[in-house]
Each structure stands twice: as C-alpha cells, then as structure tokens.
Amino acid sequence: MHQVAPTPAAFKSVGALSGRVRVPGDKSISHRSLMLSALAVGESRVEGLLEGEDVLATAAAMRAMGADIKRGDDGCWTVQGVGVGALLQPAQALDMGNSGTSTRLLMGLVASHPISATFVGDASLSKRPMNRVIEPLSQIGAEFSASPGGRLPLMLRGICPAVPIEYRLPVASAQVKSAVLLAGLNTPGITRVIEPVPTRDHSERMLRGFGADLMVEQEADGTRIIALRGEAELRPQQIVVPGDPSSAGFPTVAALIVPGSDVVIENVGLNPTRAGLYEVLRQMGADITYLDQREVGGEPVADLRVRASTLKGIEVPPDVAPSMIDEFPILFVAAALAEGRTVTRGLEELRVKESDRLSAMAEGLRAIGARVEETEDGLIIDGTGGEPLAGGATVATHLDHRIAMSFAVAGLAARDAVTIDDMGPVQTSFPIFTDLMRSLGAELR
Missing domain, CATH: 3.65.10.10 (Enolpyruvate transferase domain)
Structure with missing residues (x-):
C-alpha cells in the first residue's frame, strides 16, 4: 500500500x-447499485453514481470478479452482470482502500460463492475489526484467515452451497445486515435477518427492485424480520442515485x-x-x-x-x-x-x-x-x-x-x-x- x-x-x-x-x-446506494448490477444477467445503467474512492474500490472489485463496468462520456455507468452464483475467482487481492462498506458487503457476496478472495485496505481500514461480519458468514460455512483482531489483510474462502441461517443482529448495523442478505442471494432456502433496531433499508429496497424474493415483517416492538429466498435471478435495472x-x-x-x-x-x-x-x-x-x-x-x-x-x-x-x-x-x-x-x-x-x-x-x-x-x-x-x-x-x-x-x-x-x-x-x-x-x-x- x-x-x-x-x-x-x-x-x-x-x-x-x-x-x-x-x-x-448517495454512497450507500452507489455501492449497492454496482454490486447488484454485477449479479444481474444483462446490462444495468446507473446515473448519479458517487465517483469517490470508496465506490471506485467497489467497482474495481466487481470487475476483478467478472463484471464489465464502464463509465460513459455522459457520466452514466453501465454494468454487464455475470449472474448470481457466477462470480469469478479474483486474480489478485481486492484493495478496498478506506471503504468499510465495500469490504463488509463484498465479504457477504463472496461468502456464498465457490471462490476465495483476499481483502486489503489502507492504514485506517486495516485498524477496523471485521468480526461482526465474520461471525454470521462463518455460520453459513465460509472460512476466514484474518489478521489479529479480525482485521485486514483477510482471506475469505467462500462455500457453495452455503447454509441458510437466521441471524439476529447483536448491534444495529446496516452493513452486517446487508452482508448476510447478499450472502443469502446464492444460498438455497430462506436466509433471515432479525433486526431489533431498524437500520437504513437501501439493501432491501434495491434487492426488491432487482427482482429478489424478499419479505419484511415488523413486530409490535419494532423488530424487523427480513427473509430472502436464495438462488435468486436478478434482472438488470435503470438506477438513478x-x-x-x-x-x-x-x-x-x-x-x-x-x-x-x-x-x-x-x-x-x-x-x-x-x-x-x-x-x-x-x-x-x-x-x-x-x-x-x-x-x-x-x-x-x-x-x-x-x-x-x-x-x-x-x-x-x-x-x-x-x-x-x-x-x-x-x-x-x-x-x-x-x-x-x-x-x-x-x-x-x-x-x-x-x-x-x-x-x-x-x-x-x-x-x-x-x-x-x-x-x-x-x-x-x-x-x-x-x-x-x-x-x-x-x-x-x-x-x-x-x-x-x-x-x-x-x-x-x-x-x-x-x-x-x-x-x-x-x-x-x-x-x-x-x-x-x-x-x-x-x-x-
């Protein structure tokens, strides 16, 4: 680095x-638009994408795993997706720069694919613990070799088929929720996330928009139960961020x-x-x-x-x-x-x-x-x-x-x-x- x-x-x-x-x-929506477009079969278009270093790190990682991502002269981005389950083995380590969102969400994506990926980041990101994502993704069968304290550099070995889980978030974290749901896309059966305190719901909105079978129930105490049916077939979209x-x-x-x-x-x-x-x-x-x-x-x-x-x-x-x-x-x-x-x-x-x-x-x-x-x-x-x-x-x-x-x-x-x-x-x-x-x-x- x-x-x-x-x-x-x-x-x-x-x-x-x-x-x-x-x-x-929006940074959260920009990350997710690239990831889900890369998992849809066909061409998606994204207008208004945040062109900051964090989102560009996500784009580079999805390219490394097979998606064709280009920026047009008009500022619109096009993504030719590979389909759920078809991510390719990256040839080199995925450099996440300073982006914790990229790291945690991409760990979820990779976890249910039969590939391995090494995640690296800058000095700031390398101090941030990833254990809160490692725990649920280990439950689906993924394996991790992390630096001390669950930090980067970190190697993840995905598994396919993964095991569907029901996971109750111990802390309010949209990143952990999203990582589990993204892993669930290529997992047979129903993956459930129980969210005692509601967090940002961009992943749920966008997953539905791409055609995933996702249901949200809200209990009387405000707890949200998000259920995603795996082995999804995502449809390409036109996205305005x-x-x-x-x-x-x-x-x-x-x-x-x-x-x-x-x-x-x-x-x-x-x-x-x-x-x-x-x-x-x-x-x-x-x-x-x-x-x-x-x-x-x-x-x-x-x-x-x-x-x-x-x-x-x-x-x-x-x-x-x-x-x-x-x-x-x-x-x-x-x-x-x-x-x-x-x-x-x-x-x-x-x-x-x-x-x-x-x-x-x-x-x-x-x-x-x-x-x-x-x-x-x-x-x-x-x-x-x-x-x-x-x-x-x-x-x-x-x-x-x-x-x-x-x-x-x-x-x-x-x-x-x-x-x-x-x-x-x-x-x-x-x-x-x-x-x-x-x-x-x-x-x-």
Whole structure:
C-alpha cells in the first residue's frame, strides 16, 4: 500500500453563504447499485453514481470478479452482470482502500460463492475489526484467515452451497445486515435477518427492485424480520442515485451556523432510515424546508432550503442513532454553536468507524474552543449560543473524511481559521467538497 502525502487546508469565516448546490450521489446506494448490477444477467445503467474512492474500490472489485463496468462520456455507468452464483475467482487481492462498506458487503457476496478472495485496505481500514461480519458468514460455512483482531489483510474462502441461517443482529448495523442478505442471494432456502433496531433499508429496497424474493415483517416492538429466498435471478435495472444525505449535512450545518446564510441543496435523498440528522436539527430550531418532494428510483428525494438559524441544545434520543450514525460529527459542530446543552448517548458504534469519532471530535472541538465532555457512549456539548468559536488550531483528522469535513465547516464559524491536518481522506466520499463550499462563499487556504 502506498502512502499519500497529507494535504492540509485552513477554513475561515468570510460571511454569509448563499447559492444552489448539488452534492454527489448517495454512497450507500452507489455501492449497492454496482454490486447488484454485477449479479444481474444483462446490462444495468446507473446515473448519479458517487465517483469517490470508496465506490471506485467497489467497482474495481466487481470487475476483478467478472463484471464489465464502464463509465460513459455522459457520466452514466453501465454494468454487464455475470449472474448470481457466477462470480469469478479474483486474480489478485481486492484493495478496498478506506471503504468499510465495500469490504463488509463484498465479504457477504463472496461468502456464498465457490471462490476465495483476499481483502486489503489502507492504514485506517486495516485498524477496523471485521468480526461482526465474520461471525454470521462463518455460520453459513465460509472460512476466514484474518489478521489479529479480525482485521485486514483477510482471506475469505467462500462455500457453495452455503447454509441458510437466521441471524439476529447483536448491534444495529446496516452493513452486517446487508452482508448476510447478499450472502443469502446464492444460498438455497430462506436466509433471515432479525433486526431489533431498524437500520437504513437501501439493501432491501434495491434487492426488491432487482427482482429478489424478499419479505419484511415488523413486530409490535419494532423488530424487523427480513427473509430472502436464495438462488435468486436478478434482472438488470435503470438506477438513478439521489444525492447523499450524509454529504448534504455539511453544507446544511454550514448554512445554519454562519449568520445571514441562505442555501438550497438539490436532490437530497430523504429515506426515513437516513434522514435523522435533518429531523434532529429541526428539533434544535433549524430553518430547513423540503422543496419539491418526490420519489426517484424508489427513494424519497427533495431539495433542501436552509437558512441561518438560532439553534438550541437538546437531548438527542438514542433510538435516532441508526438513522444518522454517520452524521453525528457534523451534528456535534452544530451543537457547539447552539444555545445551551446538547446530550448524545448510545453512540458506541462511532468508536469503530474510520476513526474513534467520539474521541476525535471531542479532542478537535476542545482545540478550537468548544466545551465538550466525552462519555463512554456519547458527547455532552455546551454551545456558544451562536457566538463564534475561537478557532486558531490545527485539528487531527485521523484519516477520517467526516472528521475533516466537520472541522472545515466549524472553521466557517470561528474567529480564527481552523486548519485541517489532511483533507485527502475527503476524496473517499465527497471529492468536490472544497469546490462546492467555495461556490457558496467559503474561503479555503
């Protein structure tokens, strides 16, 4: 693995933000659209695909296993699939870069095919444990040789036919759920996932769209039981990927905390299992209006009009965490500028993301003048009441794209510039971030 030199940058306050922007395509949907298109027989077309490093890693892996994936001059991607059960043995290790989603979902795909694959990743991904996926995939009969702690590099030997399982998720994780369901595609019989706490449902929506026989039951206590009939025959699709709600969170919070701002963010996916950030911000007093609400490819979409607002601290309900787990870093920035105290709990999952996001955000926010208490499973933040943060510090991103973008936004509401030690990781999910923020009036040095 080659190491790339850090690319530091400083963001500073320059006054109100304004304009209309469009964020890149949804990362979760982009990953899944490539994987399922590669398992359908025939040609699928994907518009609006996120062309960040994480999704390109998925594309490269599916090519290595037999799919023909090309980008057209018009920006549309075409995928000639090989069919469920027909993945080929990759000739070399699959390089996942920084993408945990690619790794865990592809492990599910490979697990029920008669092939072996070695997964490698960058320094950040290689620190992230894969045991939560290894456990259920071992139950279907796949075999693993992992680095200590269940980490990458990791070799997976798939099995065919695999054993259908009923698996109760021990923690809320859309990635684990999706890995088991993807393994179930090439497994005879019914694979069931029991989900005590609902997580993002892009996999279920898209599997149905491709023609898989999938049923979802919801029990009185909210538990979801997802049943997938294996040995599926998937049909090629025309997919339009909506804008990523996680990426849209950064210009949204920037517009809320920079006085006088008025911004429209177009074509944002508002799947209810993903839109928790916007509901929490509204509870805090955010002026966010959904314009032209519509449905695109089975996913709810709207344009967001966001105006600068006086935010108030709240206690964030722990049960909202699965619908905004990736958005907590930018919510912490909003909380640092709010009136009063914001309390978050139930966020243990943030400690095993690209970095330990609780510690990284607490450390960085303190460095730029915020009042933060770190607990075992969350942060308690006493906001400035709208007064600018002090800024003037360099913040460590720990190779985490969301940490980098969160502190770039914080710099727009600080007296002195906030320096990000490395903006390079942003290429994984939001390669146009700095250009987009500049177009709204932000200043980058």
